[in-house]
Amino acid sequence: MIESLLIANRGEIARRIIRTAKRLGIRTIAVYSEADAGMPFVLEADEAVNVGPANPAQSYRNTEAILAAAKSTGAQAIHPGYGFLSENADFARTVAANGLIWVGPSAEAITAMGDKINARNLMAAAGVPVAPGTEDPAATVESAIEAATSIGYPVMVKAAAGGGGMGMQVANDEAALRTEYEKVRTFAERMFGDGSVLIERYFPRVRHVEVQILGLADGRVIALSERECSVQRRNQKLVEEAPSPAVSPELRARFLAAAVKAGEAVGYRNAGTVECLLDPATGEFFFLEMNTRLQVEHPITELIHGLDLVEEQLRIASGEAPTFDPAALTSTGHAIELRVNAEDPKRFLPGPGKVATWVEPTGDGVRVDSGYAAGTTVTPNYDSLMAKLIVYGTDRADAIAKARTAVAGFEIVGPKNNLPFFAELLENDEFLSGDYDTGIVSRMR
Template identity: 55%
Template sequence: MFDRLLIANRGEIAVRVIRTAKRLGIRTVAVFSDADAAARHVEEADEAVRIGPPPVARSYLDMDAVLAAASACGADAVHPGYGFLSENAEFARRVQAAGMTWVGPDPDHIARMGDKIEARNLMASHGVPVSRGTPRPPGDAAAAQAEAARIGYPLMVKAASGGGGIGMTIIRDAADLGPAFQAARTRAERMFGSPDVLLEQYIEPARHIEVQILGLGDGRVLTLGERDCSIQRRFQKVIEETPAPGISAELRRRMLDVSRRAGEALGYRGAGTLEYLVDPRTEEFVFLEMNTRLQVEHPVTELVTGMDLVEAQLLVAAREDAGLTEPSRRDHAIELRIYAEDPVRMFPSPGRIEQWKEPAGEHIRVDTGYRTGDEVTPHYDPLLAKLCTAAATREAAIESARRAVDDFTVTGIKTNLPLLRRVLDSEAFRSGTFDTKTLETARPR
């Protein structure tokens, strides 16, 4: 196992990785921008290294600065968390070239899954269901129109190199495709460094369900269950839970089986997640994307399996994973993402946290990087915390989550706690009949 681990991230996920590493006896190194000099992850790490000013391009996305910090502190491994450089194949290769262990999958898998078009083509070749879509990026608006006529409307235009729901647009009519296609290319170039976009059939109503896998060094791929991520705003997740409600045992079996076979065909090592769109009327599912990293929503899987996924990542990276087996699942778990944002317009709400009081109790878990007095800056994602609850039944988990939301106090900034209350109280959510559009109906107007 490693002696010194650098966490190339910030906030709650950095704190999360630090705590598992310390439990395993690994010395931890945090990195920080000037905006995070007094942050919680900096305080909890054994040591910390400044990597630049607040803008992400000059700090957390600056590969040279992060690698220099790792070298200076003598780190023998790097954990990227999620976001930032976690799915950057070049960064993973550079970590390895510097003689350090990359706590993640093979860089080639990162690269192949990071290109959405190559990913869907590769998955299709391994028997994973995919929706109608473009096998290669359309070169111009005319080519996009021809592809759209073949695929049919409604369809989705999305960046080939994007992730996390960023850069997606729904098109319902041919007249809207031309301007949307050009806008998507411009946005993709600006955000991801490549103008390539793809067109894909848009399924509605749809459930967004993903499968957590863990590839081991001996060729085995463990499936750790599915998570429902359908409660979203702007294609980004807000509430996740496991097991997914309202799906049949047969659909669950098929999704887990397909995901395992895909991981084995790739020779995948480490934590990864295959994401799918499910038509709730037919229970047919199609591949959406694969995330080659730890997911934000990994705590719900941990709560129902008892497995520490960060520990599993470290064991796989250190090639000490021979004892890992597929755990049994128990209970039901729900995760609520608490954002520093206006609960109506969903715009970020930076500022100083005047009061921070977390709920407490059995089977309540709060992952966060914030405390009373901390500054929420406009430089980074507005995620404040992940509030997770687990119980023997879904109904009990919802009630526990509802009480925990009421007991969570954050003042000085706006949060989405009122919106989370509305969703938890809604009939659609409680009945398990929600889809990716449900949050729109639960939003206060």
């Protein structure tokens, strides 16, 4: 097993990784920016190294500073968490070239899945369902219009190199496509350094369902279970639950088989997620993308399976077998995760600030993965995620009841937060029915 681990991240995911590593007796090294000097993850690590100013480009994305920190502290391995450098193939390659263990998939797998068009084509060749769309980048607006005419409106205009719900716009007709194409192309060039654009069929009513996979050290790829991620704002997730209330045993078997094919197509190792769009009217699903890292919402999979996915990641990276028998994997109960963000609960605009009060809920089946505490400050430099409120119940109704109580018991004073939105959602008839889709938040607003 790895003996010393540098966590190239911050906030709640850094604390989450530190917690498992300490349980396994692994020495932990945190890296932090000047803005994060007093944060809980810095204090909880065995060692901590300042890697630069608040600007993430000069700290958490500063590969030279992070590698220097790893060398100076004698770190044996690097866990990237999610975001920042987690899906940076060049960084993964450089980590390995420096004799360090990369806790994640190979640089080749990251590269293969990092471009949406390339990923679509690979998945189609492997027999994974993909939505009608372009096999090559739409190099001009005229080629985009030609593709959309063939596919049929409405279409989704996507940045091929995008991720996390960024660089996506819907076009209902040719006039809108002309506008959105230029908007996405310009955004993609600025944000990702790659202006390639993908045109894909847009499904007005669709559910977002994903499958957790693990590429084991012995070469096998296994699928654990699916997660429902349809409660979104601006194409970014707010609430996830497992299992999905929309997935039957027959559909689950198809989802998991497709996810295994996806992982095998790129020789996947470590934790990853195969994201799909599900048409609730037909039961058809289509590959959306593969996230080559640990997901924000991994705790709900942990709870229904009784696993620690960070431990499984570390075991795979160490060349060890998993803690469970893949042939006898079972799941029980229902889990829900609520992303507690520093944003107003109506328009979801950022609301950073100093935390005056921070009281986390407790109780049976309640888990809080938090990055902040009273006296810390949510700055505008990073993602607005402050904590993940996770609940586990015997069934969906029980989990929802526990979520209501936990939301009411979570007290945050200082930065704005979206807890009032969750209180509203957990009383919403559409959500309670389980028959909802990615438009639920807009219908609530």
